[in-house]
Every structure is written in C-alpha cells, then in structure tokens.
Amino acid sequence: MLFPIIALFVGLLLLLWSSDRFVDGASGTAKYFGMPPLLIGMVIVGFGTSAPEMVVSTFAAIDGNPGIALGNAYGSNIANIALILGITAIISPVRVHSAILRKELPILTFVTGISILLAVDLVFSFWNAIYVLVLFAILMTWTIHQGLKKKSDALGLEIEEDMKSSVSLKKALFQLLTGLLILIASSRILVWGAVEIAHFFGVSDIIIGLTIVAIGTSLPELASSIIAARKGEHDIAMGNIIGSNLFNTLAVVGIAGVIHPFSIESETLYRDMFLMGILTVSLFVIGYGFRGRKGRINRFEGSFLLFVYIIYSSYLIKTMVIA
Numbered sequence: 329m330l331f332p333i334i335a336l337f338v339g340l341l342l343l344l345w346s347s348d349r350f351v352d353g354a355s356g357t358a359k360y361f362g363m364p365p366l367l368i369g370m371v372i373v374g375f376g377t378s379a380p381e382m383v384v385s386t387f388a389a390i391d392g393n394p395g396i397a398l399g400n401a402y403g404s405n406i407a408n409i410a411l412i413l414g415i416t417a418i419i420s421p422v423r424v425h426s427a428i429l430r431k432e433l434p435i436l437t438f439v440t441g442i443s444i445l446l447a448v449d450l451v452f453s454f455w456n457a458i459y460v461l462v463l464f465a466i467l468m469t470w471t472i473h474q475g476l477k478k479k480s481d482a483l484g485l486e487i488e489e490d491m492k493s494s495v496s497l498k499k500a501l502f503q504l505l506t507g508l509l510i511l512i513a514s515s516r517i518l519v520w521g522a523v524e525i526a527h528f529f530g531v532s533d534i535i536i537g538l539t540i541v542a543i544g545t546s547l548p549e550l551a552s553s554i555i556a557a558r559k560g561e562h563d564i565a566m567g568n569i570i571g572s573n574l575f576n577t578l579a580v581v582g583i584a585g586v587i588h589p590f591s592i593e594s595e596t597l598y599r600d601m602f603l604m605g606i607l608t609v610s611l612f613v614i615g616y617g618f619r620g621r622k623g624r625i626n627r628f629e630g631s632f633l634l635f636v637y638i639i640y641s642s643y644l645i646k647t648m649v650i651a
Contacts, residue, residue: 342517348507405572424625440573
C-alpha cells in the first residue's frame with residue numbers, strides 16, 4: 329500500500345512541475361512564431377493549466393478506469409469554483425468587469441446544463457462525447473475570434489509582461505517536449521497509484537477522482553488565480569476558473585468518452601453533477617451582477633463557497649472511510 333501512495337504523490341508533483349514547463353515551452357514557441365500575447369494567454373496558458381486534467385483523464389480512460397476520468401473532470405470543476413475561487417476571494421475580493429468574461433459566464437452555465445442533461449440516462453456514449461467535443465471546437469473558435477477583435481486586454485498585457493525576457497526557439501521546444509513527456513509519464517504514475525488506493529480501500533474510482541486526483545490537478549489553477557488576484561488582475565483569476573471548467577466539461581470528458589464510453593452512477597449525477605450545476609449557477613448570479621450591481625465575489629461569498637467545499641469533501645471522505 330505504501331508504494332501506491334508514494335506513486336500518487338510523486339506523480340502529482342511531477343505532473344504539476346511538467347505542466348508548468350509545458351506551458352512555458354508552448355508560450356515561448358508561440359511567441360517565436362508571432363502569436364499575439366492575448367491568444368497565448370487565452371489558448372495556450374488556458375489549455376496548459378487544464379493539461380493535468382486532460383492527460384490524467386485520457387490515460388485513466390485508456391486503462392479502463394473511466395470513473396477516475398469523470399471524477400477528475402467534475403471534481404476539478406467543483407474545486408475550481410468552491411475551493412479555488414473561494415480561497416481567492418477571501419484573499420482578495422474578485423471583481424468581474426471584463427465584457428468577454430461576462431459573456432463566458434452564461435456560456436459556462438449553458439454548457440454545464442448540457443452536460444447534466446446528457447447524463448440523465450446514466451450513459452455517456454461515444455456520440456455524446458463527439459457532441460461535446462464539437463461544441464468545444466465551436467467555443468474555441470469563438471474565443472479566438474473574440475481575442476483577435478480585442479486591441480488590448482488585462483490577460484494579454486499580463487502575458488506580454490511575463491514574456492519580455494524571451495527564450496530561444498531551441499530552449500522553448502526543449503521545454504515543450506520535456507514537459508509533455510514528463511506530463512504523460514507522471515499521469516500514468518498518478519493514475520496507477522490512485523487506482524491501487526481505490527482498490528485497497530474498496531471505494532469506487534470516481535471517489536478517488538473527485539477527491540485526491542481532482543484537487544491535485546487543480547493546483548495550477550489555484551496558484552495562478554491567487555497570484556492574479558493579489559496583483560489585482562481579477563479578469564485573469566476569473567478567466568482561469570471559467571476556462572478550466574469549460575475545458576474540463578467539454579474537452580476532458582469528451583476525450584475520455586471517445587476513448588472509453590462509460591456509464592454514470594446515479595449518485596454521481598444527483599450528488600456531484602448537481603452540486604457542480606448549483607455552484608455554476610451561483611457563480612453566474614454572483615459574478616454577473618444585475619440591476620446595475622457590479623459583479624463581485626466578496627470575502628463573505630468566498631467563505632461560503634469554501635464552506636460548501638469543506639462539507640462536500642467531508643462527505644466524500646466519510647464515504648471512503650465507511651467503505
């Protein structure tokens with residue numbers, strides 16, 4: 329049992345390190361070939377912070393453990409809103425004032441609703457996976473189009489500032505390649521350790537995916553959101569959460585479903601996906617702002633979100649212990 333625990337934590341540490349290296353390499357390569365800073369931030373950095381979820385869920389599906397893939401995706405969504413945004417708002421209340429983010433909030437709410445509707449029959453088929461991947465492609469195209477139309481943006485300026493000391497193409501490609509290879513290897517180690525632990529305790533794969541794996545793969549979003557909020561770059565902090573949840577709901581689940589269509593436990597639908605939907609709607613209501621009220625997530629609201637996550641996690645851990 330000791331070796332799977334070591335594998336889990338070593339895999340997680342390598343996963344986080346390699347995802348950061350992968351983002352740096354991809355950003356440097358994109359800048360070398362002339363990609364605008366805004367698109368580097370929206371597409372590459374946004375993709376990179378969700379790379380752990382994608383790679384872990386992909387290999388979990390390949391290994392025949394769709395529960396970890398599903399739990400990782402939806403557990404990360406719950407952690408992003410309740411845990412990460414909650415902690416971020418406690419540290420520095422988050423304002424929502426960018427027009428593009430206010431467009432994405434309703435889209436995230438819509439996409440979350442679609443994912444719940446697709447799960448009502450408790451089966452996520454190959455064609456369901458194709459449907460959400462097509463929807464993801466449409467949204468990515470729209471995001472890139474919106475980015476090209478904007479002349480300036482907080483996210484683009486932040487990326488440009490961080491990339492003033494450009495690296496050579498050779499170094500960027502080396503970072504990209506090594507980051508990707510270690511990302512893949514560490515994901516295999518992490519999934520193996522998680523599966524072995526789940527089997528040892530006699531709990532379902534999805535419980536491990538919803539807890540340890542989901543929190544671990546969400547750490548890049550936590551770090552980047554806190555740093556952005558402390559700098560006053562609230563659009564970046566909020567954008568990390570929205571972008572990651574869109575990516576998890578559509579791309580991560582879609583890729584896993586194409587590889588290994590899976591059934592969904594009724595408890596997953598009514599407990600986890602329902603909570604994800606409630607949290608997403610609350611984010612829309614709090615963050616969007618109505619009747620002239622500026623969208624803002626204050627410390628009280630952040631504390632409430634964190635409290636919800638503690639209660640939810642405690643219930644999942646209790647389920648593990650009882651099992």
